[in-house]
Amino acid sequence: MRNYLLPEFRIIIGPECVRCLRCVRECSFGAMEVAEGIPKPRNQRCVACRRCAVFCPTGAISIRPLEVAYRTNSHWSERARQDILRQAQTGGVLLCGAGNDLDYPCIFDRLLLDASQVTSPSIDPLREPMELVTYLGRKPVNVTLETRSDGSFRLTSQLPPQLKLEVPIIFGAMSLGAVNLNVHRSLARAARELGTLWNCGEGGLHRELYQFGPCTIVQVASGRFGVHQQYLDIAAAIEIKMGQGAKPGIGGHLPAEKVTPEIAATRLIPVGSxxxxxxxxxxIYSIEDLATLVSALKEATHHTKPVGVKIAAVHHIAAIASGAVRAGADFLTIDGFRGGTGAAPKAVRNHVGIPLELALAAVDDRLREEGIRGEVTLIASGGIRHSADALKAIALGADAVAIGSAALIALGCTLCQACHTGRCAWGITTQDPELAQRQDVEEGAARLVNLVRAWSTEIKEMLGALGINAIESIRGNRERLRAIELGEETTSILGVKVAGKE
Amino acid sequence: MLEFSAKNMSHRELNFALRQLVLSGEREIRVCGVCGHRYLGTGLPGPASITVEGVPGEDLGAFLDGCLIRVLGNAQNFVGNTMNSGQLIVHGNAGDIVGYGMRGGSLWILGNVGYRAGIHMKASHSQTPVLIVGGRSEDFLGEYMAGGVIVVLGIGCEGSTRPVGNWVGAGMHGGTIYVRGNVPGHRVGKGAKLAPCQEEDLTQLEVLLAPYCREFGLNLAALLGDPFVKLVPASPRPYGRLYVSSVGEC
Known part of the structure; x- marks a missing residue:
């Protein structure tokens, strides 16, 4: 069949080119070839990952959208027309990586934080104490205390297991398979150094990383890949993955080409299957069944660690979240529709699920109404881009946020959305050993530590401006948020007043 | 052999007691009075042999790793959930989702099993899980099966078309299902296909069924004398051609 598709991008090599052919070696998509000693672009293969341009020693490369006009049509976007051609030529389900890229309104960008002026003093976090420590785990409804003879108190009730997070930011679940072992190594090292947690995702945990167990959340998903007693034993916490923001309601499919010996040994499946x-x-077909698996995991680990549930933000999220807490979930991860993925059908990624901000506010409200909000740790994830998003999520009701895409961007990811091809030029979502070695573990860990430290400092600055000296004082404190350009019903669900309102 | 009663114990107390006994070196334990206790044997460090009198609750032997649990009675749903190694033996019927995601060990049921038995069983390296059902199974036997062996003997439904339900092996992409008796084509799920049993299949069946028949006092020769059919994946890559990349070259 004839290919009616034009390339999306045009690679232009400027006169600064010194013919070192670095770009040819860097491009893993075959978009740079050599002809008579000079690099020759093959535009149709370019995914605009910028690898060649970043590594060009003379800055000779620019990548532009291919400028062939379609007659303007605000309904039939260029993307929609190109997608139809792609499917007409192949009959395939459109597959893509990363997160929802459509132009839906971003609620975070319509929310603004408060600051203290005159009547309540702000705090300078660089010189005064500022508490970001957050505890992940089920909190008791009440505690019993014993008064000692000297008048001091001692806690006599036994607390459910708690994990101390130095910062209210953890790394979100990304499986070995979606990303490679070097990325897992960087995430684990960074989490340990930061005093926070990373999440190995649903593809098991490589034995080499068992030493990072105390800062690792392990996942139990529907495929049960790599789930066995030792995996549960070494983890800091266990997360049952019910859903993922990028693809709510659908399963996963790691193609045989990505099942290398390393991944097979970790997932405990045959190579190349x-x-x-x-x-x-x-x-799990009901809340009662969810309770059964939560209890089975607690029983398997002798009630020594938190067991949580991850759910995608969907229409009935509040009722589902309430059920999950009642099913015994010690922490609940809510993944919004901007969450990323290693591979998802584009139709699902772009059109299923709801925004994190609304889901979070609805869940926080519902759990408060039912008097069970205090029992569970809420983790918000799905498109958290910077420290202000993180703080707004906490003000809307989360205890902490999980970052996935932001962490990968720190490692070089450009959101080119070619994760599912296994050819990631930045060595992140590929299992090709030559490409994977582009991820330097120590440098990757340092980048992640830098990012989270910088965000933490910014969060402290914003808390200080709010006149607050502990992260828990902003949790669910929606009075300190104001909305602009959001409809009445949206602000009512968010529980946020309009900017300018007292 | 140490014996005790689980009467008036919660499931947590029962599991705690079992764990303490195994940790203290007890290798043979008999528990009577079991009635709906969930997660029995979960998180139990092997090897140990536990005999259970009564009907354990859901998730019997979940994540089992090396222990042998013999139930003298029926079992409920999710028997052997995600089991890794060891042996689960049920002298009775079992409920739905038996052996979900099991990747090693063996699971023997004397009677019938419910829906979705052996779902997503998978072999791994040196491990091959085995599920043997003496009676019949309901729908979706071996759904998503990725490895291992399931045998359904259909004892008691001889001559009928019901040793297994509908959609057998739907989405199957590895492993083998053997059924004694007849599986009509309309019961075969998408992704699976019927194949005749060869000499090596019968050899494998004999190896798998000999200890099973000894456990339950069944006549091995008589069972093996009957015809078996085999179900295998129609393709190891059932979804290999489903997708097209939304970026890059088409």
């Missing part, structure tokens, strides 16, 4: 994660957990 497809790894299918069923859409549902087939032992």
């Amino acid at each position: 497809d790894a299918l994660s069923p859409a549902p957990h087939h032992d």
Whole structure:
């Protein structure tokens, strides 16, 4: 069949080119070839990942959208027309990586934080104490105390297991398979150094990383890949993955080409076999069934660690969250529709799920109404781009945020959305050993530590401006948020007043 | 052999007691009075042999790793959930989702099993999980199966078309299902296909069924004398051609 598709991008090599051919070596998509000693672009293969341009020693490369006009049509976007051609030529389900890229309104960008002026003093976090420590785990409804003879108190009730996070930012779940072992190594090292947690995702945990168990959340998903007693034993916490913001309601599919010996040994499946994660957990068709798996995992680990549930933000999120808390979830991860993925059908990624901000406010409200908000740790994830997003999420009701895409961007990811091809030029979502070695573990860990430290300092600055000296004082404190250009019903769900209102 | 009663114990107390006994070196334990206790044997360090009198609750032997649990009675749902190694033996019927995601060890049921038995069983390296059902199974036997062996003997439904339900092996992409008796084509799920049993299949069946028949006092020769059918994946890559990349070259 004839290919009617034009390339999306045009690679232009300027006169600064010194013919070192670095770009040819860097491009893993075959978009740079050599002809008579000079680099020759093959535009149709370019995904605009910028690898060649960043590594060009003379800055000779620019990448532009291919300028061939379509007649303007605000309904039929260029993307929509190109997608139709792609499907007409192949009959395939459109597959993509990263997160939802459509121009939906961003609620975070319509929310603004408060600051103290005159009547309540702000705090300078660089010189005064500022507490970001957050505890992940189930909190008791009440505690009993014993008064000692000297008048001091001692806690006599036994607390459920708690994990101390030095910062209210953890790394979100990314499986070995979606990303490679070097990325896992960097995440684990960074989490340990930061005093926070990373999440190995649903593809098991490589044995080399068992030493990072005390800062690792391990996942149990519908495929049960790599789930065994030792995996549960070494983890700091266990997360049952019910859903993912990028693809709510559907399963996963790691193609056989990505199942290398390393991944096979970690997932505990044969080399070169497809790894299918069923859409549902087939032992969970109800809240009662979810409670059964939560309890089974607690029983398997002798009630020594928090067991949580990750759910995608969908229409009935508040009721589902309430059920999950009642099912015994010690922490709840809510993943919004901007969350990333290693591979998802584009139709699902772009059109299923709801914004994190609304889901979070709805869940926080519902749990408060039912008097169970205090029992659970809420983690918000799905498109958290900077420290202000993180702080707004906490003000809307989260205890902490999880970052995935932001962490990968710190490692070089450019959101080119070619994760599913396995050819990531930045060595992040590829299992090709030559490409994977582009991720330097120590440098990657340092980048992640830098990012989270910088965000933490910014969060402290914003808290100081709010006149607050502990992160828990802003949690669910929506009075310190104001909305602009949001409809009445949206602000009512968010529980946020309009900017300018007292 | 140490014996005790689980009567008036919660499931947590029962599991705690079992764990303490195994940790103190007890290798043979008999528990009577079991009635709906969930997660029995979960998180138990092996090897140990536990005999259970009564009906354990859901998730019997979940994540089992090396222990042998023998139930003298029926079992409920999710028997052997995500089990890694060891042996689960049920002298009765079992409920739905038996052996979900199991990747090693063996799971023997004397009677019938419910829906979605052996779902997403997977072999791994040196491990091959085995699920043997003496009676019949309901729908979706071996759904998403990625490895291992399931045998359904259909004892008691001889001559009928019901040793297994509908959609057998739907989405199957690895492993083998053997059924004694007849599986009509309309019961075969998308992704699986029927194949005749060869000599090596019968050899494998004999190896798998000999200890099973000894456990339950069944006549091995008589069972093996009957015809078996085999279900295998129609393709190891059932979804290999489903997708097209939304970026890059088409």
